[in-house]
Amino acid sequence: MNRRNLIRALLSLSGLSLAGCGWKLGNVRANATTSEQRDQLYLYTWTQYADDKELLKTFTAQTGIKLFADLYESNDMMQAKIQAGGGGAYSVIYPSDYVVQKMVEKGLLNEIKHNLLVGVDNLFPQFQNPPYDPNNRYSIPFTWGTTGFIYNSEIITTPPDDWEYLWKNREKLNQKMTLLNDTREVFGGTLKMLGYSYNSKNESEIKQAYEKLKELKSSLAGFDTDAWRNKILAGDLLLAMCYSSDAIKLTKENPKLQYAIPKSGTSLWTDTLAILKSAPNPTGAYAWINYLLQPEVSAQLTKRQSLATPNRAAFEQLPKHIQTKPTLFPKEEVLAKCERLSPIGEAEEMYERYWTQLTSA
Amino acid sequence: MSTQYPLPQTVEVEKIQRAKPKIKWLEPFLLLAPAGVWLILLLVLPTLIIFQLSLVPGIRPGDIVNPGGITDYNQFLDFQNWHKIWKALVTNYNRILDPIYLQVIRRSFSFALGTTAICLILAFPVAYWIAQLVPQRWRNFVLIAFVLPLWTSSLLRSYAWITILRPTGLLNTILNSFGLPTLNILNQNAAVYIGMTYSALPYMVLILYASLEKLDKRQLEAAADLGANPVQVFYKATLPQVITGVAASSFLVFITTLGDFVNPELLGGASSMTGARLIYNQFLGATQNWGFGSALSMTLIMIVSIAIALLIKFGEAAPKR
Numbered sequence: 001m002n003r004r005n006l007i008r009a010l011l012s013l014s015g016l017s018l019a020g021c022g023w024k025l026g027n028v029r030a031n032a033t034t035s036e037q038r039d040q041l042y043l044y045t046w047t048q049y050a051d052d053k054e055l056l057k058t059f060t061a062q063t064g065i066k067l068f069a070d071l072y073e074s075n076d077m078m079q080a081k082i083q084a085g086g087g088g089a090y091s092v093i094y095p096s097d098y099v100v101q102k103m104v105e106k107g108l109l110n111e112i113k114h115n116l117l118v119g120v121d122n123l124f125p126q127f128q129n130p131p132y133d134p135n136n137r138y139s140i141p142f143t144w145g146t147t148g149f150i151y152n153s154e155i156i157t158t159p160p161d162d163w164e165y166l167w168k169n170r171e172k173l174n175q176k177m178t179l180l181n182d183t184r185e186v187f188g189g190t191l192k193m194l195g196y197s198y199n200s201k202n203e204s205e206i207k208q209a210y211e212k213l214k215e216l217k218s219s220l221a222g223f224d225t226d227a228w229r230n231k232i233l234a235g236d237l238l239l240a241m242c243y244s245s246d247a248i249k250l251t252k253e254n255p256k257l258q259y260a261i262p263k264s265g266t267s268l269w270t271d272t273l274a275i276l277k278s279a280p281n282p283t284g285a286y287a288w289i290n291y292l293l294q295p296e297v298s299a300q301l302t303k304r305q306s307l308a309t310p311n312r313a314a315f316e317q318l319p320k321h322i323q324t325k326p327t328l329f330p331k332e333e334v335l336a337k338c339e340r341l342s343p344i345g346e347a348e349e350m351y352e353r354y355w356t357q358l359t360s361a
Numbered sequence: 362m363s364t365q366y367p368l369p370q371t372v373e374v375e376k377i378q379r380a381k382p383k384i385k386w387l388e389p390f391l392l393l394a395p396a397g398v399w400l401i402l403l404l405v406l407p408t409l410i411i412f413q414l415s416l417v418p419g420i421r422p423g424d425i426v427n428p429g430g431i432t433d434y435n436q437f438l439d440f441q442n443w444h445k446i447w448k449a450l451v452t453n454y455n456r457i458l459d460p461i462y463l464q465v466i467r468r469s470f471s472f473a474l475g476t477t478a479i480c481l482i483l484a485f486p487v488a489y490w491i492a493q494l495v496p497q498r499w500r501n502f503v504l505i506a507f508v509l510p511l512w513t514s515s516l517l518r519s520y521a522w523i524t525i526l527r528p529t530g531l532l533n534t535i536l537n538s539f540g541l542p543t544l545n546i547l548n549q550n551a552a553v554y555i556g557m558t559y560s561a562l563p564y565m566v567l568i569l570y571a572s573l574e575k576l577d578k579r580q581l582e583a584a585a586d587l588g589a590n591p592v593q594v595f596y597k598a599t600l601p602q603v604i605t606g607v608a609a610s611s612f613l614v615f616i617t618t619l620g621d622f623v624n625p626e627l628l629g630g631a632s633s634m635t636g637a638r639l640i641y642n643q644f645l646g647a648t649q650n651w652g653f654g655s656a657l658s659m660t661l662i663m664i665v666s667i668a669i670a671l672l673i674k675f676g677e678a679a680p681k682r
Contacts, residue, residue: 023425023426024423024424024425024426025414025420025421025422025423025424025425025426025651074645076645076646076647076649077645079649080422080644080645080649081645083421083422083423083649084422085422106423175528175545175548176528183646183647184647217631217632218631220630220631221547221548221630221631222548222629222630222631223631227627231527234527234529235528235529236527236528236529236530236547348647348648349648349650351647351648352642352646352647352648352650353461355642356461356462356465356634356639356642357461359631359632359634360461360464360465360468360632360634360639361464361632
């Protein structure tokens with residue numbers, strides 16, 4: 001045994017060799033489809049999208065495919081899990097628009113075979129060719145919405161119509177408001193208030209937004225994406241920054257709560273259905289997407305869960321009072337001021353640093 | 362008498378004696394194997410992998426792991442490559458020295474140290490009471506009552522504090538009914554201290570109890586007889602006997618709260634980011650810098666290791682009499 005072999009032997013003894021060098025962190029493997037997997041479909045979806053038990057039950061009754069849903073509460077978390085190789089079971093995921101772009105770049109998504117789908121042409125034109133995914137090559141829009149404020153209208157009598165409201169009323173709202181626990185959304189809203197883009201990559205602009213947020217921070221009860229729900233129902237919070245999909249459902253259950261869209265513009269998001277490269281059950285995935293593309297199903301979802309449909313045929317089936325609900329389907333001039341989040345590449349590090357600075361100071 | 366025994370038996374005895382050393386040699390291995398395999402597979406190896414990741418600046422999932430540009434073990438033999446690895450290491454670990462991140466780590470420390478101190482103050486009298494003053498037949502009952510909270514999920518216990526501390530919660534309802542003003546401590550550092558202390562207290566009480574139970578009361582009586590006042594008795598007779606227990610429980614509480622994720626997350630507010638959350642953000646947040654996250658994790662592991670090393674040192678020191 002020469003010296004080289006000895007060192008190699010020692011290294012393998014130390015257990016390091018199992019990891020080795022030059023291995024790929026996170027290996028997404030395609031699983032072989034077995035008959036057992038063909039009658040079950042694993043979804044990886046946002047917390048509130050699996051709420052509708054009736055929807056899942058009807059699908060299983062129609063197709064015989066059993067559905068299993070795992071939940072996530074942020075795009076980042078979902079992406080990290082998929083990329084680290086923990087997504088082998090899932091066939092359909094629900095990435096938001098800019099995340100579709102990121103995941104396509106990384107080669108995680110399968111191209112959609114449009115010949116297997118029925119009813120994509122029912123979608124509104126802007127959803128048939130969305131900027132984040134031209135011609136829906138990798139994703140099919142599921143629902144869309146805005147980021148805004150849910151507030152207790154019994155105590156807040158003048159609606160929080162813009163981002164500035166938080167700063168102007170921060171004494172009144174002291175410890176009674178939360179912002180999303182999402183770097184891009186929180187900075188985006190503040191950037192918008194300052195008159196910049198939601199997707200700014202300019203360091204001085206981001207720094208100004210940071211300074212603004214620092215002023216506000218002592219009045220915040222925290223950064224929450226989901227936990228605000230119970231607190232605002234109990235009356236501990238008066239205002240929370242949130243996604244329209246979460247808020248509108250709650251305002252329906254509790255009329256004293258209202259949802260408002262900041263008038264200087266906010267983020268406009270689309271959550272989509274996409275099929276993973278590693279999907280163990282593509283057939284089931286197409287069945288699920290086809291099912292959700294049915295106008296009746298999509299309309300039901302809008303009625304029951306207050307999720308805005310991107311489907312024109314479904315929209316036309318909705319009763320007038322839902323069609324004209326300004327929070328669910330905002331008017332064109334409101335939407336015109338909104339922006340989609342887009343991937344910002346290297347600037348991500350900068351945001352992270354300011355975010356850490358903000359949440360740790 | 363011995364001559365009456367037939368020869369084959371003695372041979373057998375000899376055989377057994379000869380076989381014994383072999384079994385002895387194997388014994389510790391057999392006994393340790395299950396736990397050892399477990400530890401190596403699920404603790405040592407993952408830690409080594411984290412260490413390896415911490416040598417690749419800015420690594421994200423999907424990237425190739427090549428510390429310092431190394432793709433093969435043979436390249437380890439070239440010392441030029443060691444220099445590259447060192448540079449990669451410095452890149453990741455130096456970032457921790459950024460004042461922003463240092464502040465986060467400092468906060469983790471102050472949470473952990475503060476919780477340890479509060480726990481010690483609260484737990485010592487309780488443990489003393491259980492070990493020395495509670496009648497023997499009630500002792501187990503009281504101990505179980507103290508450990509009972511551990512039977513539920515720690516997440517649930519932290520969550521319960523939200524319902525107690527929230528502005529419209531139990532505590533404030535009681536305060537308000539006495540005409541006292543509302544206490545706003547949820548989403549503040551105070552709430553984090555409360556949650557952490559509550560989580561760690563049973564462990565502290567248990568360990569202190571174990572050490573106070575063995576307290577030699579005759580020494581205390583002797584000290585008192587020789588004219589020591591109660592304070593002197595405590596410092597000169599009681600404390601030296603239980604100092605190992607105090608050190609062990611303090612280190613345990615410190616170590617567990619240093620990496621606590623749940624309590625700061627649920628009870629803390631807009632500015633209670635701790636080391637655990639910072640690491641979480643590196644792995645599952647937007648930046649996905651697993652290299653820096655791993656470097657942070659290794660640093661935390663190192664700090665805890667040092668604490669354990671200190672614990673062993675203190676634990677072995679014979680109590681002064």
